[in-house]
Amino acid sequence: MCGIAGYCGQGVDPEEAEALLHRMTGAIAHRGPDDAGIHVGKNAGLGHRRLSVVGIADGHQPMASVDGGLCISFNGEIFNHIELRKALAAKGHVFKTTSDTEVILHLYQEIGADCVTQLNGDFAFALWDAPRRRMMLARDRMGVRPLFHSWHQGTFYFASEVKALLTVPGITAEIDPIALDQIFTLWAPIAPRTMFKGIAELPPAHLMLVEGGQTTIRPYWKLEFPDRGDLGTTRPQEDIAAELRDLLEDATRIRLRADVPVGSYLSGELDSSLISALAAPLVPAGLRTFSVTFDGAEYDEGPFQRMMAEHLGTRHSAVACHADDIAESFPQVVRHMERPVLRTAPAPLYLLANLVREQGFKVVLTGEGADEIFAGYDLFREARLRRFCARQPTSSIRPTLFRKLYPYLPGLAQQTPAYLAAFFDVEPEALGDPLYSHHPRMRNTAAAKMFFSAELRETLGAYDAAEELAAGLPEAFSRWDPLHQAQYIETSFLLPGYILSSQGDRVAMASGVEGRFPFLDHRLVEFAARIPPNMKLNGLREKHILKKAAKDLVPASIIARDKQPYRAPESQSFLGSQAPSYVSECLSPAAIRQAGLFNAPLVEKLVQKGQRRPMAGFRDNAAFVGILSTQLWVDSFARKPASGHLKQTAA
């Protein structure tokens, strides 16, 4: 796990190349505190910061092939590197190191750019093919590892994080207002767009070739589901659960491959409990587990975490996250995420990674991904219930089920069926919309746009983020089961755009901690996609087949517990008397006016409302956290924009 950076093209003076690469990699030193290296070739350069996990003694990077023709800078892990190495050795390849990095070099020599299809791992890499004068970039299927790029004056630059690109002379941070609109609708920008105008992200499961001043980008893998009505299998549930468990066990086993100890997150939910249960017997020295706890029962899962740790006999450490910890860390968190967010949930995970690092660990397994591929999120249940209500729109009984769906939202418990039906958009006319499953979330989120400034609104015009998302859906999408459609949107969009980045790689790598995600092994993702929808979401019971697979491994009380989504205290973290001074500075009318993105008097009222009593509603909290993080983003990256800058940067 590491950070990479580099360039190709004629715009870098050979005399300046080393200094440039040192600057770029220096900006992402947190990703790789163990080692650093650069390689300067003719019109190309690669830089690397290393977090040593595999092949510690001989895995220095950038790494060149024996003949010197190829050079790679690699971030991530190839979990099947042992099997690939064996197969390549049988074909006569001679390896000089024990690292997984070298396997990619040999595999590229063997089959070229399509080598990525053979890799089972989480990766982002750049490979310079000197004889062909071609730079290849690639990113893992699910989007675990980040990779950004930009053209500047005919030269192509890339890096694991945007902050490295901002050290290139002439590349500057300018806000892309469309990206902000996307975040305030969908929680994340639609890749390849980023918050930075002119800086793009390589989308997950894509490879990019830069050759002769031209780029080609193409997907090498796609998430696909069977057509609606095609059950895919008639096998009994028990068989499917058994195969699921075998696959998950193997996905966990190969993710324990490392030359350093591997720990595990333990949230108290089924997913990380199951991963820890599968990992524990495979760690002879005893599995170490880590978690975060909160002050209030509304957020805290400490009792379940301790129960699971005792059940497995792991040595467990927890970091207590208090409201002021969220406020204290938030500016750093925004700097690492490099994008605004509408929730504070990344902050506790930032603190958790810090704990892991303090305890001497740099690799952890997590349960992330299970909710996407086995339909665990409330959104999937909500969408099914909305369809159920829409079939009988006059029913006053059906909408009362929404209360059961969100027992942790006090605002819903007292609502009448008429209001529940109105809030959850159960109109039958909307059923054909491809984004039907996401309507309430998008609508509640977009309500926070009421705080946009007149200037920003004018710049955005009639732009509609949801329309852009819908336009990019694959052709087969309309033939899939509604549950699969909703899963596709979550898995291919929110997972890489928010969960794996803002709540994943970026906050973990801030402390040099690598997360590994057994549920996101592509073999398991493909297998799960073929499981009939009703085995995943059985009635309104989420992750049904996964629970079956977990039944001898995880205590029944954890399997049976109501799902508690991972959440953290929102606006109240920033509004107490102990709040750090940056909060009022960032949200002051002067600061809001200077950034020009939000309506200063309205923001002032929002802050006052939160000061009077804790904000309970989603819209108010999302707006508050979204505005604060946007202001912090501007402060960190795009300070003092010139007047009228939005008009100049309109896409």
Next chain:
Amino acid sequence: MASSVETAIRAFIVENFLFGDESYKLTGETSLIDNDLIDSTGILELVTFLEERFSIRIADADIVPANLDSIARIDAFVNAKLGESAAA
């Protein structure tokens, strides 16, 4: 001429759901739900306000869009409630 009830309701909505944005075209018939001015928590804020401001009791069954989804509907609903308590 707006009644004092209507004026108070409008002021509450502008302050709490529009954050003081006077430029918003909020007519008596503007739907609070369709225009995303109110969410499930907002309904409860509204009900609490009405109960406290006008000293009325609102039964759970009365918390429906037909009574509360626009200034005109809230005004009519509150006035009916006030009439009930005056008659009682």
